[in-house]
Every structure is written in structure tokens, then in C-alpha cells.
Amino acid sequence: MILHGYFRSSAAWRTRIAFNLKGVAPQSVHNLRGGAQNEPAYAAINPQKLIPALELDDGTVLTQSLAIIGWLDREVPRPPLFPADNVLRARVEAFALVIACETHPFQNPKIQKRLQGKGFSEADIKEWLATAMSEGLSACERLIQDQPGPFCFGAAPTLADICLVPQIGSARRYGIELTPYPKLVAIDAHCAALPAFIAARPDQQPDAD
Numbered sequence: 001m002i003l004h005g006y007f008r009s010s011a012a013w014r015t016r017i018a019f020n021l022k023g024v025a026p027q028s029v030h031n032l033r034g035g036a037q038n039e040p041a042y043a044a045i046n047p048q049k050l051i052p053a054l055e056l057d058d059g060t061v062l063t064q065s066l067a068i069i070g071w072l073d074r075e076v077p078r079p080p081l082f083p084a085d086n087v088l089r090a091r092v093e094a095f096a097l098v099i100a101c102e103t104h105p106f107q108n109p110k111i112q113k114r115l116q117g118k119g120f121s122e123a124d125i126k127e128w129l130a131t132a133m134s135e136g137l138s139a140c141e142r143l144i145q146d147q148p149g150p151f152c153f154g155a156a157p158t159l160a161d162i163c164l165v166p167q168i169g170s171a172r173r174y175g176i177e178l179t180p181y182p183k184l185v186a187i188d189a190h191c192a193a194l195p196a197f198i199a200a201r202p203d204q205q206p207d208a209d
């Protein structure tokens with residue numbers, strides 16, 4: 001099994017956390033440096049030219065981090081990455097989707113390049129990105145207001161934490177103020193002490209700068 005990733009990609013980071021939590025170690029290949037995701041060789045693997053992609057042993061390719069994590073959870077059910085309770089599961093998925101669909105995409109290199117190509121200034125792009133990230137994080141903070149911790153939804157990590165930690169990492173990289181999100185910051189700190197999360201960090205990857 002080959003996981004096509006990149007150390008800084010937060011979508012790939014999600015899959016690394018999930019594989020670590022399951023104790024499964026796919027072979028890692030690092031695409032993206034120097035725009036390698038846009039080369040025909042990678043486009044043949046993932047027509048979206050996005051990281052990550054997972055090549056299964058029979059050659060089947062899975063794309064989209066949340067689909068890869070869902071597949072992994074069904075293949076290797078322990079420890080579960082979703083709560084057994086159906087309502088809580090829907091809340092975990094909603095939290096993850098706020099990040100994956102409506103927060104993270106704005107920070108993608110290709111989106112930022114398009115904005116630069118349209119003549120937007122670096123300051124405008126930064127401000128636009130900060131607004132998008134802050135909106136997403138505010139929603140996430142509200143979505144777990146009733147939750148006791150130490151993870152987003154209960155006593156064990158779920159897809160919500162898997163999506164949160166890389167998004168907080170990106171927010172820090174972009175200099176976003178995190179004090180309005182005390183619950184998210186506390187959960188991130190809790191996750192940061194766990195081996196599965198430590199090993200998934202960008203600075204722990206062989207292709208890290």
C-alpha cells in the first residue's frame with residue numbers, strides 16, 4: 001500500500017494520523033515539492049492532482065482524505081475513529097466537514113496562485129485566508145461547546161480530532177490568533193502528547209524542510 005503525501009499537506013497529515021492510530025504503516029511517497037502533483041505521472045494516479053492518494057496492493061487508487069480514512073476505519077475497525085452513537089457520529093462528521101470542505105480548501109497553493117494571478121495583493125490574500133480560517137475555527141469551537149473533552153467528542157480520538165490538529169497547525173503557520181478558540185487549543189495540546197499524533201507531524205516526515 002502506498003500513501004502519496006507531502007509533509008506539509010494537512011489533508012495528508014489527517015491520513016497519517018489515522019494510519020498511526022490504527023497501527024498500519026503504508027509505504028510513503030512524497031509528491032508536491034516543486035509542483036510534482038501537477039506532473040502527468042501523479043495526475044495519472046489522482047486526476048484531481050491533489051495530495052493525498054492511497055494506492056492499494058491491487059492497484060486501486062483511493063483519493064480524498066476523508067474517504068481514505070473511512071475506508072481504513074472499515075478495513076481495520078479497532079480503535080474506531082467514529083463514535084458508536086449515531087447522533088454523535090453525525091456531529092463528528094459535521095465537524096470534520098467544516099474543516100475539510102469549508103476551511104482548508106482556501107489555503108490550497110493552487111487557490112492562492114489563482115488569486116495572485118488575478119492581481120490580488122499578498123495582504124488581501126492573507127486577510128481573505130485569515131477570515132476563512134477564523135470562520136471555520138469559530139464554528140468548530142461552537143460545535144463542541146457541550147463536549148467535556150479531552151478530545152473533540154469524548155474520551156477517544158475521532159475523525160474530528162484527526163481533522164482539527166492539522167488545521168490548527170495551518171492556522172499557526174499562517175499566524176492566525178488562536179485565543180478565541182480555547183477548547184480547540186486544549187484538544188490540540190492533548191493530541192500533541194500522543195505518539196500517533198507526534199509521528200504524523202510535518203516535522204517528523206522524511207521530506208520535511
Ligand SMILES: N[C@@H](CCC(=O)N[C@@H](CS)C(=O)NCC(=O)O)C(=O)O
Binds near residue numbers: 049063066100105
Ligand atoms: N479534499 C481533499 C483536499 C486535498 C488537498 O487539497 N490537498 C492539497 C494539499 S493539503 C494539495 O494537494 N494541493 C495541491 C495544490 O494546491 O496544487 C482531501 O481531503 O484529500
